[in-house]
Amino acid sequence: MNSGDRVRVDGPDGTEVGTLMPSTTDDHLVLKLAGGYNVGVARAGADVEVIERSAREVDAVDSPETGSATTVEFDDDLPTVALVSTGGTIASTVDYRTGAVTARFDAEDVLRAVPDLAGRANYRGRVVANILSENMTPDVWRALAEAVDEEVSRGADGVVVMHGTDTMAHSATALSLMLDAPVPVVFTGSQRSADRPSSDNVMNAVCAVEAATADHAETLICMHEGLSDDRCALHRGPRARKNHTSRRDAFETVGAEPLGTVDYGTGAVSFRRDHAPRGEGEPTLRPDLDTDVALFKFAPGTDPAALDALSGRAGVVVEGTGLGHVSTDLIPRVEALVDDGTVVAMTSQCLEGRVCDRVYDTGRDLLDAGVVEAGDTTPAAAYVKLMWALANADDPRAAMRRDLAGELRPRSVPWT
Numbered sequence: 001m002n003s004g005d006r007v008r009v010d011g012p013d014g015t016e017v018g019t020l021m022p023s024t025t026d027d028h029l030v031l032k033l034a035g036g037y038n039v040g041v042a043r044a045g046a047d048v049e050v051i052e053r054s055a056r057e058v059d060a061v062d063s064p065e066t067g068s069a070t071t072v073e074f075d076d077d078l079p080t081v082a083l084v085s086t087g088g089t090i091a092s093t094v095d096y097r098t099g100a101v102t103a104r105f106d107a108e109d110v111l112r113a114v115p116d117l118a119g120r121a122n123y124r125g126r127v128v129a130n131i132l133s134e135n136m137t138p139d140v141w142r143a144l145a146e147a148v149d150e151e152v153s154r155g156a157d158g159v160v161v162m163h164g165t166d167t168m169a170h171s172a173t174a175l176s177l178m179l180d181a182p183v184p185v186v187f188t189g190s191q192r193s194a195d196r197p198s199s200d201n202v203m204n205a206v207c208a209v210e211a212a213t214a215d216h217a218e219t220l221i222c223m224h225e226g227l228s229d230d231r232c233a234l235h236r237g238p239r240a241r242k243n244h245t246s247r248r249d250a251f252e253t254v255g256a257e258p259l260g261t262v263d264y265g266t267g268a269v270s271f272r273r274d275h276a277p278r279g280e281g282e283p284t285l286r287p288d289l290d291t292d293v294a295l296f297k298f299a300p301g302t303d304p305a306a307l308d309a310l311s312g313r314a315g316v317v318v319e320g321t322g323l324g325h326v327s328t329d330l331i332p333r334v335e336a337l338v339d340d341g342t343v344v345a346m347t348s349q350c351l352e353g354r355v356c357d358r359v360y361d362t363g364r365d366l367l368d369a370g371v372v373e374a375g376d377t378t379p380a381a382a383y384v385k386l387m388w389a390l391a392n393a394d395d396p397r398a399a400m401r402r403d404l405a406g407e408l409r410p411r412s413v414p415w416t
Contacts, residue, residue, distance in 0.1 A: 004115035018148025080150035158212030172237025176405035182279035207232035207262035233258035238407030292392035307333035324355035338370030
């Protein structure tokens with residue numbers, strides 16, 4: 001009896017039928033029921049019958065370059081998808097000792113935990129990191145970009161990155177800038193781990209694989225679009241934002257509808273707007289980052305001296321109010337940063353709209369001080385973009401005013 005087997009469990013409290021999930025305790029079995037919810041059943045006194053074996057056999061392979069990796073028996077008629085794991089809730093379980101969610105699974109465990117992936121593609125798995133996303137760093141972004149580049153160079157038809165949701169938009173932005181791939185790169189995760197009721201890990205993973213085998217070459221985030229288990233939304237990484245702490249449809253595309261959707265029932269992928277087509281040839285990798293960048297959030301009453309702590313930084317992204325403002329008494333400190341060689345880019349705390357520092361006196365003074373307008377680039381995307389621009393662009397200031405990977409739209413238009 002293995003994870004992924006469909007089983008019937010007869011116990012003292014009745015009979016449950018479902019898919020056997022990984023468990024972290026010897027006292028209980030965890031079943032995923034047909035409705036999508038999970039249930040724990042005490043092993044003591046339970047009679048377990050295997051109704052259907054998992055169709056997939058997974059063999060572990062050791063790789064000194066990539067850490068633990070997994071593969072599945074190949075079918076020549078199926079596309080090949082590389083599953084690259086960084087950890088996160090989609091690859092996590094509940095630690096019943098503490099009640100907390102802990103990153104435990106490698107890529108092999110993800111495949112075992114989501115048997116619905118069988119038959120959709122051939123899979124190669126590798127682990128870049130095993131962390132919750134609040135522990136993500138630029139160093140891991142580099143390792144992730146290099147791993148995806150290697151998988152595409154080895155012939156993967158698409159890549160699915162398993163990632164925690166909290167900083168997924170940062171990482172998707174980083175890969176959008178660092179890697180120009182001719183095939184889809186799709187980030188996915190889950191708001192609720194496989195052990196919890198109404199987990200979204202299966203649907204998100206399945207839709208991400210469908211998106212990774214579709215005809216495009218975008219770097220996307222694939223997560224629930226609504227409250228029901230019917231479809232996932234496809235967001236461009238640099239335009240995405242996590243807007244809810246716990247809902248399954250936590251992600252939104254800032255300033256527009258998602259780029260596309262994946263129908264969970266049929267696997268059909270559809271796009272609402274123009275998108276990069278699938279291509280041929282080798283990917284282009286530019287993984288260098290200048291991490292000497294700070295994100296500064298202005299609030300009423302901010303002490304101007306707070307900017308002094310950023311003196312000497314290569315770059316600062318300011319999260320200003322409204323059209324891109326800070327209080328008047330901060331402007332001389334901003335000018336001092338610019339005069340000292342720091343690139344200062346202005347973004348807005350508003351969720352919609354774009355920076356325009358030509359409307360009010362404060363904005364004009366900021367432009368005179370040398371601030372670069374970042375348009376409608378989100379603060380998170382601008383933070384990552386400035387790291388990349390400082391390391392790769394001949395003129396980082398000009399790069400912050402130019403769209404590099406879908407992060408900056410030429411103009412803002414009404415949408416429904």
